Amino acid sequence: MADTVADLPPLRETIATHGLDARKRFGQHFLLDLNLTRRIARAAGALGDGTTIEVGPGPGGLTRALLLEGAARVVAIEVDPRAIDALGELREASGGRLEVIEGDALQIPPASLGPAPRRIVANLPYNISTALLVRWLHAANDVADMVLMFQKEVVDRLAAKPRTKDYGRLSVLAQHVCEVRRLFDVPPSAFVPPPKVISSVAQLTPRPAGDRLANLAPLERITAAAFGQRRKMLRGALAGTFADPVATLEGLGLAPTARAEELSVADFVRLAGALD
Numbered sequence: 001m002a003d004t005v006a007d008l009p010p011l012r013e014t015i016a017t018h019g020l021d022a023r024k025r026f027g028q029h030f031l032l033d034l035n036l037t038r039r040i041a042r043a044a045g046a047l048g049d050g051t052t053i054e055v056g057p058g059p060g061g062l063t064r065a066l067l068l069e070g071a072a073r074v075v076a077i078e079v080d081p082r083a084i085d086a087l088g089e090l091r092e093a094s095g096g097r098l099e100v101i102e103g104d105a106l107q108i109p110p111a112s113l114g115p116a117p118r119r120i121v122a123n124l125p126y127n128i129s130t131a132l133l134v135r136w137l138h139a140a141n142d143v144a145d146m147v148l149m150f151q152k153e154v155v156d157r158l159a160a161k162p163r164t165k166d167y168g169r170l171s172v173l174a175q176h177v178c179e180v181r182r183l184f185d186v187p188p189s190a191f192v193p194p195p196k197v198i199s200s201v202a203q204l205t206p207r208p209a210g211d212r213l214a215n216l217a218p219l220e221r222i223t224a225a226a227f228g229q230r231r232k233m234l235r236g237a238l239a240g241t242f243a244d245p246v247a248t249l250e251g252l253g254l255a256p257t258a259r260a261e262e263l264s265v266a267d268f269v270r271l272a273g274a275l276d
Helices: 002-006 011-017 034-043 061-068 081-086 088-093 126-138 152-159 169-177 217-228 245-251 265-275
Strands: 051-055 074-078 098-102 118-123 145-151 178-186 199-206
Touching: 002 061, 002 088, 011 081, 034 061, 034 118, 034 145, 034 178, 034 199, 051 061, 061 074, 061 088, 061 118, 081 088, 081 098, 088 098, 126 145, 126 169, 145 152, 145 178, 152 169, 152 178, 152 199, 169 178, 169 199, 169 217, 169 265, 217 265, 245 265
Parallel strands: 051 074, 051 118, 074 098, 118 145
Antiparallel strands: 145 199, 178 199
16 A cells, blocks of 8 residues: 555645645644654654554544554544545555545543554644643553654753753653653755744653553642743642742652752652652
8 A cells, every 4th residue: 555655746735725825723733754754754653553542633644654664553633624525545545554534633532542552653733732742641552653743842851851851741650661762853945834943853752551540640749730830849830839948858859948959750650659
């Protein structure tokens, strides 16, 4: 079926035929370079079993690449009805390997989309990329791997280390749940229309279930409090979270006068345990 997909009209022609101009309210920036989209698809490893999930396929640039790289089953979730129509030809050419769902990915659990192993490979809409990732971190038991494109500043935060300006709540959540690897940057010129920022591709591989919290809610609450007032010492930032934050911090061997960016991911997990 790869040859059938390869014989489809160029993506620019598909965009013109269906009037699929990128719209800001959908956070759309289309990636049309097949060499680049295939590089992203290959970063996800073997695609020959299970389910590959894509969010925001638009005209189907990355979708084509996933199919050409041998994906056994691709489920593409798209909220823009114009794109649903544009993906029709690709769905027919896929020989049954592509399913297109019109809907909001924020409302669709990965486990409902097909058999494991499930991997998510997507050029995420900028306006919901962080919200999507946090939901998938909560569903890490149902996802084998994620290869995702974000704005570069988001990947900077995902991969940030303690005592750096980018280290924050998202860093702690992502690094506790997953092994985070920055893969490569993508310049604005690669997109139609070009965004104002550089994009980056990252791989997030969930850690074994026994190595992470079963419930992320306490960790979310602790990090929200600590980084919500990151210039404050922890004894002040956590005053509304613990009855006696000084005693809690000292009991865990943490300095009450430290600030949030000084704590490691493991430190925050211990604090979450104390809250839980």
